[in-house]
Amino acid sequence: MDEFSFIDEIKQSYYRQPSLIKGIGDDGAVTQPNGQNVVFVKDMFVEGIHFAAHTMSPFHIGYKSLAANISDLAAMGAQPAFYLVAISIPKEWPLKKIATIFQGMKRLANKYQMDLIGGDTVSGSELVISITAIGYAEDNKARYRSDASVGDIVFVTGTLGDSQAGLHILNNPGAYLDESYYLMRHQMPSPRVEFALELIRLPRLSLNDISDGIASEVHEIADASKVTIVIQENKIPVHFSYGQFDTNKQFKWKLFGGEDFELVGTVPKQHWNCVQEAATLHQIKVSKIGYVVEQDSRSNVLLQLENGKKVSLQKDGYNHLSR
Amino acid sequence: MDEFSFIDEIKQSYYRQPSLIKGIGDDGAVTQPNGQNVVFVKDMFVEGIHFAAHTMSPFHIGYKSLAANISDLAAMGAQPAFYLVAISIPKEWPLKKIATIFQGMKRLANKYQMDLIGGDTVSGSELVISITAIGYAEDNKARYRSDASVGDIVFVTGTLGDSQAGLHILNNPGAYLDESYYLMRHQMPSPRVEFALELIRLPRLSLNDISDGIASEVHEIADASKVTIVIQENKIPVHFSYGQFDTNKQFKWKLFGGEDFELVGTVPKQHWNCVQEAATLHQIKVSKIGYVVEQDSRSNVLLQLENGKKVSLQKDGYNHLSR
Known part of the structure; x- marks a missing residue:
């Protein structure tokens, strides 16, 4: 040819x-x-x-x-x-x-x-x-990272960590639950276009896609909007068979793994139900995973762990907070 | 960093x-x-x-x-x-x-x-x-290769072969006339934006830039417009010190060399003076190098040599015509 x-x-x-x-x-x-x-x-x-x-x-x-x-x-x-x-x-x-x-x-x-x-x-x-x-x-309806405000709800579509789980399976062949699901998520991810377009009717919304891991993406929103975002670890959505992987890997993949191509965003509380409706309409999952507060001098992104403690979430890891 | x-x-x-x-x-x-x-x-x-x-x-x-x-x-x-x-x-x-x-x-x-x-x-x-x-x-003013018509004049801006001459000098250090001119033409070419925009007032114009050699570019115009274009070899503009290079190289570079980033186009005869005015206004050279005829079954591009004979000009060389 x-x-x-x-x-x-x-x-x-x-x-x-x-x-x-x-x-x-x-x-x-x-x-x-x-x-x-x-x-x-x-x-x-x-x-x-x-x-x-x-x-x-x-x-x-x-x-x-x-x-x-x-x-x-x-x-x-x-x-x-x-x-x-x-x-x-x-x-x-x-x-x-x-x-x-x-x-x-x-x-x-x-x-x-x-x-x-x-x-x-x-x-x-x-x-x-x-x-x-x-x-x-639509004119004036492009969605920016800089549009998060104090009091907003933080949401994410789908489940996180799947793409890295798929890559892990490809690199470590064996017997896994839902193997083809994870492979699909790694090899043929689904961008959330219909959901994002459904939100056109909302007056304000910050939005970012998860290419580099949610920690990194939420930092971009927090930095651009000059706010602090609190993420609750136990609210981060994962696939129902995600528990089959090593605990450390689960934690790492869902926070820092990336390539899930889900959307993370913030929206005023009174519009959270519209976000849920948009997700239902397009048959995807959406989860409330945190909230937006005034800029905290310790970090622009805080991760609230299962034990209630908050740690400073960096783009590629976390630090315990010093006071 | x-x-x-x-x-x-x-x-x-x-x-x-x-x-x-x-x-x-x-x-x-x-x-x-x-x-x-x-x-x-x-x-x-x-x-x-x-x-x-x-x-x-x-x-x-x-x-x-x-x-x-x-x-x-x-x-x-x-x-x-x-x-x-x-x-x-x-x-x-x-x-x-x-x-x-x-x-x-x-x-x-x-x-x-x-x-x-x-x-x-x-x-x-x-x-x-x-x-x-x-x-x-401007709406409806984008310029296409497919807009050449029988009877059009074929023109080209600047001089051809300079970029390849510059590359030759870089690869074969020595004493050359206008060395810095040829190097500049190879390393920092000047796109002909102002000239092209000046031609906005013309109702019809075909246009192509010379990235791959004029033979190839003229073929693209002729093919897209379903016409045959005749190029007169002795009309192809070259720099006044171009004669210092080997005759075969001169011929090859100006027809097939490319990277001169000049413009080649066709325009109805009655607008040729507008093309000349646009060139004068922006202080560049423009030359009439040929004309457009009905599609010739032998070739979409003919090169008329100095001796008057026409040969079939291919994208990367020429063939004598068989009858």
């Missing part, structure tokens, strides 16, 4: 987004947003750093790379619309395998009617994928 | 684009295009493939990578506005050197009031840079 037939293979035969004026086939793509805000996200993935051949098939690599970008759009309150892909391809990767990466992306793109509108294919010594995803948000 | 202070270093202290609502610092960036078309371009560059350490300093790598993307925007008739950068950084590259790459980008971005609004930094084993650039075009 030469490069030209390869581009024909990954190019869509038709486009679905009505705002698209020109897709693949010129120096650039052209859209007409028609009054909406345009939201841009961009992530890069490197083989050996972000994924390994024995845990992720080419299809999974494509699926998950686009999922990570769509999850960022969801966290911005944006409707996914387009994506562009630049890929650096090592000689030893046959184009057929690369085409499978694009099929993985397409599977998820189809779900959201997203169009692939451009990109670049180059040669390199390692596989590198860079995706730019573009979405639309 | 850790990653956080590094992001502070490359982050702009203020943004200039009035349509920007949210820049770096959340899951994504947000803009409000206000009725204009939005144009997206994306290119990827790999060390050892697109540039080498002995011919391109980190500053040049940044400058030229962004220039290539801006050149694509110019070829779309778009005003550059934003860029996002994802970069995969090998361990042995100190962050200071990476910061210099971003300074190279900034130098050119400043010229066009472009804002850096997002991206990603990851680790890898080789330097890979992926840029997404975003521009605005």
Whole structure:
């Protein structure tokens, strides 16, 4: 397969987004947003750093790379619309395998009617994928990390730690409960787009997606909003068979594991029922896991342990508080 | 320098684009295009493939990578506005050197009031840079390859072959006329944005930028427009000291060399004077190099040699015509 037939293979035969004026086939793509805000996200993935051949098939690599970008759009309150892909391809990767990466992306793109509108294919010594995803948000309805306020409820969708549990299973084959569930959560995560868009009617909401572990994401909200966030450890939702893993791992994965691509956010108390309704409507779980207080000089994020004690939760661990 | 202070270093202290609502610092960036078309371009560059350490300093790598993307925007008739950068950084590259790459980008971005609004930094084993650039075009004024028509004049800006001549000088040190001119053309090319925007008043225009050599670019116009384009070899503009290089190299570089980032296009005869005026206004050279005819079954691009004979010009060479 030469490069030209390869581009024909990954190019869509038709486009679905009505705002698209020109897709693949010129120096650039052209859209007409028609009054909406345009939201841009961009992530890069490197083989050996972000994924390994024995845990992720080419299809999974494509699926998950686009999922990570769509999850960022969801966290911005944006409707996914387009994506562009630049890929650096090592000689030893046959184009057929690369085409499978694009099929993985397409599977998820189809779900959201997203169009692939451009990109670049180059040669390199390692596989590198860079995706730019573009979405639309209603004017003044993009969701920021900086919008948390004292008194807000902190919520999170789904269950945490699943992706790292899946990776653990892949690296340590054995007999596990719900094995295929955990693998799916690691290889084909579900961005929470519909839920985020359902919350459009709320006047204020802070939102972040969980790519790096909830500790890190909650810090970003607290730092940007200049508040302190208290997380209650026993409220952090986990899958019902999560208890089968080592206790230390459970604790580490759910707080610092990342790649679950769930959403964490804060909302005024009086709108908590709307958040619950949105979750019910889209058949996902949502849990209240904490609350927002005035900025505490000791830490922007506190973890309340099962014994009631509060510790300072860092992005990658925790410290006992000194007084 | 850790990653956080590094992001502070490359982050702009203020943004200039009035349509920007949210820049770096959340899951994504947000803009409000206000009725204009939005144009997206994306290119990827790999060390050892697109540039080498002995011919391109980190500053040049940044400058030229962004220039290539801006050149694509110019070829779309778009005003550059934003860029996002994802970069995969090998361990042995100190962050200071990476910061210099971003300074190279900034130098050119400043010229066009472009804002850096997002991206990603990851680790890898080789330097890979992926840029997404975003521009605005007036509604229905984006310029396509498919808009050439029979009877059009074919024009090109500047002089061709200079970038490859610069690379040749870098790889073969010696005494050359206008050495610094050719190096500049290779390391810090000038996208023809102002010229392209000046042509906004023309009702029809096909346009492409010369990243891969004029033979390849003219093929793209001819293929997309379903016409045949005749290029007159002796009309292809070269720098006045270009004659110092080997005759075969001159021929090869100007037709197939690429990376000059000039613009090639076609325009109805009656608008040729407008094209000349636009070039004069922005102090660049523009040359008439050929014309558009009905699709010729022998080839979509014909090269008329100095002796009057026409040959079939391929993307990467030429064939004598068989009858």
